[in-house]
Amino acid sequence: MKIQRPRRSRHSWLVAMGLVGEILVTLAVVCALYIAWQLWWTGVESEHTQLATRQTSSWSDPGSANGSVKIATAQKGDPPEQPTGAKVGDLIAQLYVPRFGSAWSRNIVQGTTNEQLARHGVGHYTNTQMPGQIGNFAVAGHRAGYGEPLAHVDTLKQGDAIIVRTKDYWYVYRYTTKKIVLPTDVSVIAANPTDPTSAAVKRMITLTTCEPRYTEATHRWISWGELEYWAKVSDGIPKELATSSGTSAVKFEEQSQGSVLARLSSLRPVFAVLLIAYAIIYLAALAVWRYPALRAIRSGAKPRPDFSLYGSLYRHQSGIAPIRWLLMLVLGIAASAAMFEWLFPWMATNVPYLQLMSNYVSVQ
Template identity: 60%
Template sequence: MAGRHGAPSHARGTRNTQGARNGRNAGFAVLGIIGEILMTLAALCALYIAWQMWWTGVISEQTQIQTRETVAWSDPVAAGSSTKVAQAQQGDAPVQPESAADGDLVAQLYIPRFGTNWQRNIVEGISGEQLAKHGLGHYPTSQMPGQVGNFAIAGHRGGYGEPLAYVDQLQEGDPIIIRTQDYWYVYRYTTYKITVPTDVAVVSADPFNAGGTPTKRYITLTTCEPRYSPTPASKRWISWGELEYWAKVSDGVPKELATTDSSGQVKFTAQESPSVFAKVGSLDGVVAWLLVAYAVVYLAALVAWRYPLLRAIRDGERRRPDASFYGWIDRRQPGPMPVRLLLMMILIVAASAALFQWVFPWMAANIPMFQQMSAYVSVE
């Protein structure tokens, strides 16, 4: 039976059904693209957090190793060999260094509670540059190691190697060991305090009697509280210790950093052990090599297989796929599925390395929201 306008009713129904189906397909395509955008943003956020909390620490470790290599400090013991326990010295401790310029290596810090091989540099100054790249910073207004008064240092608690991440795990009596060019200073942890950033008395010469004449040798560690917080953090975690004894580096290592094996040989437990990633250096070369590898695999697959997925779609062997950004990239990779997956993986790793090397540092240094969140300082 013809419809009112002469068109068969079943034809109109078919067109209506097809139109509805096309509308649904278009709607699903838009939702799919939105989903891809959201997943991409989520992945970028995860990568940014990884860069902030992990890779900045790798960069800091690299910088600290380079700094130690530029000074003429003797190793307490040759790698793998035995040493001896340095004799504990009482009496007045020598002061070293007597002065330092901004950025100079002042000392190294060892805290066995944080790990057997745990060590960090201490440089002069507490600017964002020093704390972001060089480990820990010495308050220029405070005393030097061994000096009567307060040797006060600051460090990050999250990101940039998070040197003071675990100050809340320190226990009374734990050793806090400072090594300068020629001396060891062994402090013992005593107590802590959570305070506000304006409480500058905590780094005064006598932190327990601000303005008074100091009679003891203190060490103070200052960091943010809570550990994960926006910048600037609302509180400070302050840890204190007192000097127990000092020793000469030429005499060996403190007993707190030594173990004795069954044969009676003394070993230095805190010898430098760089992480695998700290040996990588800049990611510029990594990105370049990944792109070279991608080009080689891509050209080889192109010669051997061309574009089988695009050909199958063109020949009607596979249905035409829905709109998809990542699908579009995948279809333009040559070779069978395993080869295309390999090529996609190389691209993903190269893109991630490029984000770590250039994009995230730029964002953290130039975009106000990320500046405040990361406390990043670009140091070349």
């Protein structure tokens, strides 16, 4: 005759508090995952898009001799203008800022729409000049999330190189100064930002991004630079991108590989693989062990626990304890992948507060 263990009794309000606690913990985890999606995964997606764009372009690597990249000669005279025109979304240049890292670079595409800034790196204001033209080559980029191309503009120092590479030419600018303005102050991207009513006399670059970095972008951080010289890509690389030994610290062929995660175009295959793995493990454990946790409770070997969301889910996994924990882990990762792929992009697009927190940056 089996001895039935008495059921542990708890007040209903304690059970309710436990459920509320589980819900609050779940919401906290979802919030943490949303932050990870915003600040990290959107950058992976942006890197993937930029990598794909570079791979489909016909741009060649800088000129080299004997397997080593040469230092391009600084050219005299007025620089060539390139490109002379572009459609929204076209790759027009690449941006290099050694202050941000020896291998740091971002694509520059035509246009500053949300799509361009979120997926393609840095966007060029279509109503401003192109590289090499007298006037202001003005671009915008995110400061948090989406690869955060301009996250560290606050570290720029006077004289730092800001380098733009088009298909055939290098344009080396020197950082001069900054200014924090309201989004409505469009004079900062004028052809002559120091005096918008006068004709342009310099060849300038302007970097615009959000301020402050991690909250609603109430202002814009403006960074200006002036052209120092230009060079031919066929001659090599600017000295600012070279190490002291004269070899390149930034290699285009290495950049074209991208990170492992950046090669994923979507998390859907990951989600599908996780679900298949879960089904295989679940069914195998079901055939061997069935539901030992539920069997122990029903037989009286263990007391019947109070209801809880995660406890109930855990007990309904098949197999012994290590297998059940493995199944719970696979489910958790699959749920996270689903949120990254579908839930969080929807939230950032449709929830008003999260739209503000997305930090889309363009001077209106």
